[in-house]
Amino acid sequence: MNFCFENGWDESPGFTYFYLTLINPSFSACMFNQRTRYKLMSFYPPFLGAGIRISQVSEDLHTIEVRMKLRWWNRNAVGTHFGGSLYAMCDPFYMLILLEKLGKEYIVWDKAATIRFKKPGRSSVTARFHISPQQVQDIRTEVDRVGRKDYLFSTVVVGKNGEVVAEVEKVVYVRRKDFVFTPKKGDRRRGEWEERNPQRK
Numbered sequence: 001m002n003f004c005f006e007n008g009w010d011e012s013p014g015f016t017y018f019y020l021t022l023i024n025p026s027f028s029a030c031m032f033n034q035r036t037r038y039k040l041m042s043f044y045p046p047f048l049g050a051g052i053r054i055s056q057v058s059e060d061l062h063t064i065e066v067r068m069k070l071r072w073w074n075r076n077a078v079g080t081h082f083g084g085s086l087y088a089m090c091d092p093f094y095m096l097i098l099l100e101k102l103g104k105e106y107i108v109w110d111k112a113a114t115i116r117f118k119k120p121g122r123s124s125v126t127a128r129f130h131i132s133p134q135q136v137q138d139i140r141t142e143v144d145r146v147g148r149k150d151y152l153f154s155t156v157v158v159g160k161n162g163e164v165v166a167e168v169e170k171v172v173y174v175r176r177k178d179f180v181f182t183p184k185k186g187d188r189r190r191g192e193w194e195e196r197n198p199q200r201k
Contacts, residue, residue, distance in 0.1 A: 034061055034100065050074050050085040055126070061100050063130040064093045070123055081121030081165070086157055087113070090168040093129040094153045098172060101136045105177055106143065111150055112171035121165040127157045139174060148175035 035057045042053045051074045056065035066089045068074070068081070076082040091110070098108045131153070143149055150171050157166040 147179035
C-alpha cells in the first residue's frame with residue numbers, strides 16, 4: 001500500500017502511517033475523500049476509547065453529527081456518561097469545518113470552551129455541529145477586513161429522547177496567514193514589538 005506524503009510517497013506499511021492519514025489532512029487527502037476522512041476520525045484513539053463515533057457528515061461538509069453510546073467502559077462512578085467524554089465529542093468540529101471551508105489562507109484554532117451539564121447522560125447521546133455557507137462567507141469577509149477575530153459557536157448534547165444533557169460553547173480563533181499584528185500605542189506589548197520591528201515604529 002502506498003501512502004502519500006507532502007514531499008513524495010512512502011511505501012512502508014504500518015499502523016503509524018495509517019494513523020497519520022486519519023489525523024493529518026495533508027496525508028489523508030491523498031487516500032480518502034473529505035467525508036470519509038471525517039468518518040474515519042471515529043478510529044482516532046481518544047474517540048475510539050470513549051466510544052465516540054462520527055455518525056453523519058453532510059455532502060457539503062457544513063454539518064457533522066457525532067454520537068456516543070453508553071457502555072460499561074465509558075461510564076463514570078455513578079453509571080452515567082463521563083463529563084470529559086461529553087466534552088470530547090464536541091471538541092474539534094467547529095474548528096474542522098472552518099479549516100475545510102475557509103481554505104489554506106487562514107489559520108483556525110480552538111481558543112476557549114465552556115460546557116454546562118444539564119442532566120445525567122443515561123443513554124446514547126448525540127451532538128450536531130453546523131456552520132452555514134453564509135456564516136462562512138461572513139467570517140471570511142470580516143477576517144479579510146480586520147485580519148483576525150474570535151467567533152462563538154454553541155451546540156447541545158442530547159439524549160435519545162431529546163433531553164438536553166449538556167450545553168457547549170466554543171470560541172474559535174480565525175486569522176489570515178498574511179495578517180501582521182501591530183500593537184497600538186499604549187498597548188503593553190508595544191515596546192517588545194518595536195524592539196523586534198525597529199523599521200516599523
